[in-house]
Amino acid sequence: MALLEIDDITKHYGTHQVLSGLSLSVNEHEVVCLIGPSGCGKSSLLRCINRLEETSSGEIRVHGERITGEGVDLDRLRRDIGIVFQAYNLFPHMTVLRNTILAPMTLLGQSCAEATDRAMALLERVGLAHKAHDYPDRLSGGQQQRVAIVRALMMNPMLLLLDEITSALDPELVAEVLDLVRDLAAGGMTMILATHEMGFAREVSDRVCFLYQGQVHEEGTPAEIFGAPRQEKTRAFLRDLVKAGRL
Amino acid sequence: MALTMTETVRVPRPVHIHRLRSALSVLVALATSGLIAFSILRIVAYAYRQGNGLEIAVVAALFALLSAYVVLLGARAVALSARAGRAVEIHHARELGAQASLRSWNALAWSCALLIATGLAWLLVLNDAAVSRTFFDLALIRNSSGEILSAFTTNIVIFAVSVVLILVWALVIAIARTLPGDAGRPLRLMATAYCDLFRGLPSVITIYLIGFGLPLTNLPLVSALSSSTYAIIALTLTYGAYTSEIYRAGIEGVHHSLIAAARSLGFSHAMTLRHVVIPIALRNIVPPLMNDCISLQKDTALVSVIGTIDAFNQSKIIAANNFNLSAVTTVAILFVAITIPQARLVDRLTQRAQRRRRAGGA
Numbered sequence A: 001m002a003l004l005e006i007d008d009i010t011k012h013y014g015t016h017q018v019l020s021g022l023s024l025s026v027n028e029h030e031v032v033c034l035i036g037p038s039g040c041g042k043s044s045l046l047r048c049i050n051r052l053e054e055t056s057s058g059e060i061r062v063h064g065e066r067i068t069g070e071g072v073d074l075d076r077l078r079r080d081i082g083i084v085f086q087a088y089n090l091f092p093h094m095t096v097l098r099n100t101i102l103a104p105m106t107l108l109g110q111s112c113a114e115a116t117d118r119a120m121a122l123l124e125r126v127g128l129a130h131k132a133h134d135y136p137d138r139l140s141g142g143q144q145q146r147v148a149i150v151r152a153l154m155m156n157p158m159l160l161l162l163d164e165i166t167s168a169l170d171p172e173l174v175a176e177v178l179d180l181v182r183d184l185a186a187g188g189m190t191m192i193l194a195t196h197e198m199g200f201a202r203e204v205s206d207r208v209c210f211l212y213q214g215q216v217h218e219e220g221t222p223a224e225i226f227g228a229p230r231q232e233k234t235r236a237f238l239r240d241l242v243k244a245g246r247l
Numbered sequence B: 001m002a003l004t005m006t007e008t009v010r011v012p013r014p015v016h017i018h019r020l021r022s023a024l025s026v027l028v029a030l031a032t033s034g035l036i037a038f039s040i041l042r043i044v045a046y047a048y049r050q051g052n053g054l055e056i057a058v059v060a061a062l063f064a065l066l067s068a069y070v071v072l073l074g075a076r077a078v079a080l081s082a083r084a085g086r087a088v089e090i091h092h093a094r095e096l097g098a099q100a101s102l103r104s105w106n107a108l109a110w111s112c113a114l115l116i117a118t119g120l121a122w123l124l125v126l127n128d129a130a131v132s133r134t135f136f137d138l139a140l141i142r143n144s145s146g147e148i149l150s151a152f153t154t155n156i157v158i159f160a161v162s163v164v165l166i167l168v169w170a171l172v173i174a175i176a177r178t179l180p181g182d183a184g185r186p187l188r189l190m191a192t193a194y195c196d197l198f199r200g201l202p203s204v205i206t207i208y209l210i211g212f213g214l215p216l217t218n219l220p221l222v223s224a225l226s227s228s229t230y231a232i233i234a235l236t237l238t239y240g241a242y243t244s245e246i247y248r249a250g251i252e253g254v255h256h257s258l259i260a261a262a263r264s265l266g267f268s269h270a271m272t273l274r275h276v277v278i279p280i281a282l283r284n285i286v287p288p289l290m291n292d293c294i295s296l297q298k299d300t301a302l303v304s305v306i307g308t309i310d311a312f313n314q315s316k317i318i319a320a321n322n323f324n325l326s327a328v329t330t331v332a333i334l335f336v337a338i339t340i341p342q343a344r345l346v347d348r349l350t351q352r353a354q355r356r357r358r359a360g361g362a
């Protein structure tokens, strides 16, 4: 059974329809990339999956269990589905270490030592162990973003949503994050990434979904989508990217 | 820029030597000194007749020194201006002229300040020193200060207890006012009504109603409290409403993306408030909270309307016995003295917060 099933969801902001009958299913250990023009609803879809936004209709299931509608323990759900945002949202009044251990300590009941060990190991892996006791405003954007990923990983999510995590990074840092994401994929982490970095999408994903007019317009392996897109809209989108020198 | 300079260098440009300004400054300085000399003679002579010549003599000496300094400044300005006029080298002349101007402005500003101070001094001694006698009877201030200081502890106790209660109570109200959703509405509405009521009600009326009203109710517990306690209750209710608004502004000022980050980790609304929103809000609202604190201190004097023997009431008693308000002056000095350091602290904190915000925005 798929880990995540999105079944014909719609989403309105007032009268503006962002998602219109979108369906998608993601298997365990799969890495899915969402691509599409700016404003096509990638962020909205991700925010609907962990219920930061409400869907207007349709159903989302995790392990076959409905998570849309009423009677869902949202705090519980969000512990299992991590999200890292476009803009890094580290808590400015806590050190890097504290940012990463707060949630596992208060929500998962881990001891301070246990959480700290884990956090330091992860920070080491992203090359930021030496910043553990600094406040976020002393870190570069790229460093903050890596801490944000560590913070999400500390909750051992079964699904990780990454919303344009590389768009704020310097080119050399993109590579580091790419490594980290590849590591996570190799470790079996299920992930959905929204991204404008097509090289990144092509390299890291098992499947690429092109979003257009609030639907998954075309999906396939990176080779299929980037090599031989079937839909005219997908081709146009990719053509524009090539023109802009981004592919 | 550099290019235009070289182009225009051949055109002779006037050098400002500020002759007029310097002359004016020295004239004003001389006039001020003359006025001060005259005032000193008259006032010291008067004070001597009254028997407290020594204190006045010290102040007079200070005034004399300052006026001499002002005249010197003016003279120096004139001298610099003259040298500027004689200088051969144009840059040197400009430099001297600028110095002359600076000295002139200094002399004028000091003259102005001294004139105001002299005017105030005259106000104190005019009409057979009616003002000083009424407000600044030094002997009475000295003699009453012991009693007033001990009564001032009442103000301090009222302040200290209220401030703690207010900080907690206002937070409760602020949280109630920011409760989310439909379920939060009843409490949200009640908290809003409370704030509207007590922000509109003048604190002196609240104190009056509670201090005289509760004892009349014969209710158990609340009808037999000390008047200080009533004052504390009234001040807490009044300031709770104000302070909750400050908290609320702080809470609503926390960026929504931080709240989304906390919620997406699985924190509940309450946990997000506790670990993220309130700590961040508190850091931003320290300066306005401190301002609130200062006005609370001052408002402890309002408790005198319900008969609490605080410093103000004590001083009024002394004033009535002596037909003289100098004891009240003592209280005034006390209040001002404890407020000034706090006001400076608020300034510092505000500056620091501004710097931090600028650094954050960059």
Ligand SMILES: Nc1ncnc2c1ncn2[C@@H]1O[C@H](COP(=O)(O)OP(=O)(O)OP(=O)(O)O)[C@@H](O)[C@H]1O
Pocket: A013, A016, A018, A037, A038, A039, A040, A041, A042, A043, A044, A045, A194
């Ligand atoms: N809170 C909101 N209120 C109203 N409209 C919104 C809101 N959030 C997003 N939208 C609109 O929904 C549409 C989809 O936004 P979304 O952020 O999901 O796009 P996106 O695909 O992530 O774009 P980008 O690639 O630029 O991040 C946009 O047209 C946007 O203007």
Ligand SMILES: [Mg+2]
Pocket: A042, A043, A044, A086, A163, A164, A194
């Ligand atoms: Mg987006």
